[in-house]
Each structure stands twice: as C-alpha cells, then as structure tokens.
Amino acid sequence: MAALAKEPVVKNDVESTTSYFKHSIYQKLAANVAKDAVEEAITKKLDVKFLLSTSNNTIRLADLGCAVGPNTFTSLQSLIDTIKNKCQCPDFSSMPEFQVYFNDQPSNDFNTLFTSLPVQKEYYAGGVPGSFHGRIFPSNYLHVVQCNYALHWLSNLPEELEDNNSPAWSKGKIHYANAPDEVLKVYARQWAKDFNDFLNARAKEIVPGGLLIVVMPSIPDGMPYSELANGILYNCFSSVLLDMAKRVT
Numbered sequence: 001m002a003a004l005a006k007e008p009v010v011k012n013d014v015e016s017t018t019s020y021f022k023h024s025i026y027q028k029l030a031a032n033v034a035k036d037a038v039e040e041a042i043t044k045k046l047d048v049k050f051l052l053s054t055s056n057n058t059i060r061l062a063d064l065g066c067a068v069g070p071n072t073f074t075s076l077q078s079l080i081d082t083i084k085n086k087c088q089c090p091d092f093s094s095m096p097e098f099q100v101y102f103n104d105q106p107s108n109d110f111n112t113l114f115t116s117l118p119v120q121k122e123y124y125a126g127g128v129p130g131s132f133h134g135r136i137f138p139s140n141y142l143h144v145v146q147c148n149y150a151l152h153w154l155s156n157l158p159e160e161l162e163d164n165n166s167p168a169w170s171k172g173k174i175h176y177a178n179a180p181d182e183v184l185k186v187y188a189r190q191w192a193k194d195f196n197d198f199l200n201a202r203a204k205e206i207v208p209g210g211l212l213i214v215v216m217p218s219i220p221d222g223m224p225y226s227e228l229a230n231g232i233l234y235n236c237f238s239s240v241l242l243d244m245a246k247r248v249t
Contacts, residue, residue: 034215035078042082042144046211051143052096054207059083059143061123062101064132065150068112073121075148076100079213080122083144098123103136105129131155133197137205145206146213147198155194158186174238177231178224 051059061079066072080098087095102113106129117125130136132147133155160168167182176183202212225231 038079038146038213039082041211041213042079043086046083046086046144047209048083048086048096049091050209051207055143057094058097058099060099060101060141061144062103062128062137062142062146064103064145064147065153066102066104066108066113067150068109069116071148072102072113073116073118075146077118077122079144079146099126100124101126101128101137101142103128103130103132105131132201133194135201135204139204140207142206143210144213145202145210146215148213148215149217151195151198151214151216152191154187154190155197156190158190160186172242174241175231175234177226177234 048059059080061076063072063076080100083098084095100123102110102125104110108129110127110129114125114127128136132150158168160166161170161183163169164171167180168186170176170179170183173179173183176187206212219225219228226235
C-alpha cells in the first residue's frame with residue numbers, strides 16, 4: 001500500500017549527489033532478488049516464436065514507471081538477454097529486433113533518462129509519458145511489460161485524508177504508519193482501484209501470450225507497518241518535520 005500519490009519529478013542530473021540515478025540501490029536490489037523468477041517465467045511461459053509470427057520479427061517491451069535510470073536499463077537488458085537465449089535454437093532463422101518503451105509521468109526527467117542510455121544498447125528506444133493507471137499503448141501491442149517498484153504509488157490522494165470531518169483525516173501525518181484503521185482502509189480502497197485500473201489497461205495493451213512482470217514492496221498479512229524498518233523511519237521523519245513546522249509557526 002502506498003502512502004502518497006506520486007509527486008512530479010524535478011530535473012534529476014545524474015551527476016547530482018541527490019539524484020535518483022545515484023540513490024536507487026534499494027530498488028536495484030529488489031529487482032535482482034526477482035531476477036531468477038523473471039528469467040524462469042520468460043523461459044517457460046513466453047512463446048517467442050508465436051509472438052514473432054505476428055509482429056514482423058520485432059519484440060516490443062515496456063518499462064512502466066521507469067524513472068531516470070540506471071535500474072530500468074539493467075532490468076530491460078536482462079529481459080532482452082533472456083529472450084535472445086530462447087532464440088538461439090534451430091527454430092529461429094534470425095534474431096528478433098527489440099523496441100523498448102520507457103514510461104513514466106509527463107513530469108519525469110526524460111532528458112536525463114535518454115542522455116543516460118547505454119551506448120551499446122541492443123534496442124530501439126522510445127518514451128511514453130502518461131499514468132500507467134490508464135491506457136498508454138494501442139490494443140494488442142506489447143509483448144513484455146515490466147513494472148518494478150512503481151505500482152505502490154497511488155494515482156491520487158484520497159479526499160478523506162484531507163477532510164477534517166472524516167474519520168480518515170490524516171491529522172497532519174505524513175505516512176500511514178501507526179494510523180487508525182479508517183486511514184488504512186481508505187488507502188487500501190484507493191490502491192485496489194488503482195491496481196484494478198492498471199490490470200485492465202494492461203489486459204488491453206498486451207498481446208495474447210504476452211507477459212506482465214510486477215515487482216513491488218509488500219508485507220505479510222496482519223503485520224503492522226509501524227513495526228517494519230520503513231515504518232519506523234517514516235515515523236521519525238514525521239516527528240522531525242512536525243517539530244520544524246512548530247518552530248516557524
């Protein structure tokens with residue numbers, strides 16, 4: 001469950017000490033943990049020969065919520081390498097070409113993304129701005145879609161959280177850790193709607209026999225978020241920010 005709707009991303013120079021490009025190790029580690037499972041799914045479930053028979057020998061991939069790199073480049077190259085390995089058999093007369101689409105919010109720093117593309121990339125690259133909670137590609141168009149550590153972002157902040165007459169009013173909290181059940185239920189409803197919208201959109205955009213890969217944070221059922229490291233961290237942030245706000249009021 002996400003805490004906040006995704007905010008616009010400002011210019012993210014890869015050389016900046018505060019850039020996402022240099023501070024996305026956690027997301028990279030999570031993607032690496034899932035790497036073997038993803039490769040197995042492609043190897044066992046993706047019928048590349050069937051897909052190529054209707055796509056002019058081109059495999060189209062998309063990374064939804066790509067940010068500015070470098071993780072998107074690493075994970076997509078891993079997908080391509082796995083698909084190429086499947087094509088190294090007598091059933092294939094030639095290696096397919098690859099078209100890759102990088103998607104994120106229109107406010108994402110696509111300039112940084114594309115100036116950081118690997119020099120020796122093995123694909124044609126394109127950018128697709130827009131929210132992945134809705135349609136962003138034509139019907140029956142994509143063969144492989146991945147969404148790594150992005151789907152926990154909400155499409156918007158539920159109105160109840162900012163209504164001081166609502167039982168779910170956030171009361172100045174910056175995160176739902178230690179929040180009342182009413183707050184958690186509001187977030188859960190919003191995320192369920194967003195996830196349903198996401199799946200419905202991908203169901204229309206991915207070709208029959210295509211593959212959708214989702215990697216996202218989660219917690220065991222019944223475990224309070226406040227007991228996890230992230231929950232403790234956000235509670236500390238909240239305390240610091242509230243103290244700072246009191247000093248200037």
